[in-house]
Amino acid sequence: MKARLELAVFAAGGVTRHPLPAEGxxxxxRAEESDIRIDDGSVSRRHAMIHIGPPLRIEDLGSANGTTVRREKGAGGTVRLLDTRVEAGKIVEFGVGDAINLGSTILVVRKLDDDEPEVRGDGAPSSYVIRDEAMKRLYALAERVAEGPISVLLLGETGVGKEVLAETIHRKSPRATGPFLRLNCAALSESLLESELFGHEKGAFTNAVRSKPGLFETAEKGTVFLDEVGELPLGIQVKLLRVLEDRQVMRVGGLAPRPIDVRFVSATNRDLASEVQKGTFRQDLYFRLNGIALSIPPLRERRSEIEPLAKTFAARAASSIGRSPPEITREALAAMTSYDWPGNVRELRNAIERAVVLCEGVIRPEDLVLEGRVQGAASAPRSVPLTGTVPLTSPIAEPPLSAFTFGADDQTSQLRGSVVDPTSSGSLREELGSLERQRMIDALEKCAGNQTAAAAMLGMPRRTFVSKLSAYNIPRPRKKG
Structure with a gap:
């Protein structure tokens, strides 16, 4: 049986994953019609083509910024990285684990294990390392919550592991044998979101050539995970509320509702109580989703997990590209421990995966690309160019999440409510707004005007980023041809 392959794309400080076909x-x-679209200004509209064999081969299609293959060569215990530039129209062989530069992005083909699910987009690992005592208490509480049918709302910053906790709740619930379906509410337009959630009947709209069940129907007897639920448009919020109350779904273009049996787990990095006060999120839907809320602490508050997580990610990344797990120096571990990780576990995983690709058998501080944030761990730049990297900066702290939540540091199983202070200083708000505006402008400059990349760099949903461009009167960048 032929090994399954996927392509990992490192761009704008993030990683996306794309399953590859068996051949072809x-x-x-960068063009919309590309088989794998890379939304980065350094990538040409038709940049390169992968020929899937065996062997694997890469062809440059006349790109502006070139294509380079970086191979690992070893002799006598010494490991070196050799770069081969692919001339336009030429085809060069490469192997699983070799790094390919398209402009300033890095691509790596990796093998999927037999029991490893395919991941599209920005996936999270299904396994998790739990060493921090507060996290152990949180997961123990989540297992108790899993036993009942109550809706669960997961709160926490971007990248803290909300999807992993949602999967844990599903696996520990009576619905474990049913499907676990995830939908990112910020990733689709309102019309597509409605069709994906509720399904549609044949002829409901242009190109609806057949009936299609929605996510709620497909997840029958299982769990629906609504990620970034705070990004739902108000029109969809009304329909979702009806589903939660009636346990029935009406397909787009349908005449009669269909009964469903699913459990809802939602997640957000927003302060939904504050959104309710502003009128951007329905209070009745908030109460329905918030049967019980679990708050996940950021990685900087559980630094004891950084080292075991880093070693786990390094071993997994090395195995997927056919390498031995690299050693992580004490200096690199110290650098990671002193870094605040604004992108949390997701940022740590991305940094380690990139370091595994670029290092020469040993991960050192300079392989981690933690520019300007590491205290006492500065290192001289390496001769190996770290293309496709951006400086990492801590985002402005979000206001406290206002909800009745179970925090990871709760010793008892009593509900705790935090309240937004309506008397907070207006000048402070203005100062924070000014800082956020400047961060957005800086991100756009670093990402060559690419709004998707700038939003990812700041750990902000694209829809939120675009709306804030208007709110802060930041000129919308023009797309490059």
Whole structure:
């Protein structure tokens, strides 16, 4: 049986994953019609083509910024990285684990284990390392919550592991044998979101050539995970509320509702109570989703987990590209421990995966690309160019999440409510707004005007980023041809 392959794309400080076909050709580029679209200003519209063999081969399609293959060569215990530039129209062989530069992005083909699910987009690992005592208490509480049918709302910053906790709740629940379906509410337009959630009947709209069940119907007897639920448009919020109350779903273009049996787990990095006060999120839907809320602490508040997480991610990344797990120096571990990780576990995983690709058998502080944030761990730049990297900066602290929540540091199983202070200083708000505006402008400059990349760099949903461009009167960048 032929090994399954996926392509990991490192761009704008984040990683996306794309399953590759068993054979054929895959076009890479910035154009919408590309087989794998890479939304980065350094990538040409039709940049390169992967020929899937065996062997694996890469062809440059006349790109502006070039294509380079970086191979690992070893002799006599010494490991070196050799770069081969792919000339336009030429085809060069490469192997699983070799790094390919398209402009300033890095691509790596990796093998999927037989029992490893395919991941599309920004996936999270299904396994998790839990060493922090507060996290152990949180997961113990989540297992108790899993036993009942109550809706669960997961709160926490971007990248703290909300999806992993949602999967844990599903696996520990009576619905464990049913499907676990995830939908990112910020990733689709309102019309597509409605069709994906509720399904549609044949002829409901242009190109609806057949009936299609929605996510709620497909998840029958299982769990629906609504990620970034705070990004739901108000029109969809009304329909979702009806589903939660009636346990029935009406397909787009349908005439009669269909009964469903699913459990809802939602997640957000927003302060939904504050959104309710502003009128951007329905209070009745908030109460329905918030049967019980679990708050996940950021990685900087559980630093004891950084080292075991880093070693786990390094071993997994090395195995997927056919390498031995790299050693992580004490200096690199100290650098990671002193870093605040504004992107939390997701940022740590991305940094380690990139370091595994670029290092020469040993991960050192300079392999981690933690520019300007590490205290006492500065290192001289390496001769190996770290293309496709951006400086990492801590985002402005979000206001406290206002909800009745179970925090990871709760010793008892009593509900705790935090309240937004309506008398907070207006000048402080203005100062924070000014800082956020400047961070957005800086991110756009670093990402060559690419709004998707700038939003990812700041750990902000694209829809939120675009709306704040208007709110802060930041000129919308024009797309490059």
């Amino acid at each position: 050709k895959v076009v890479l580029g």
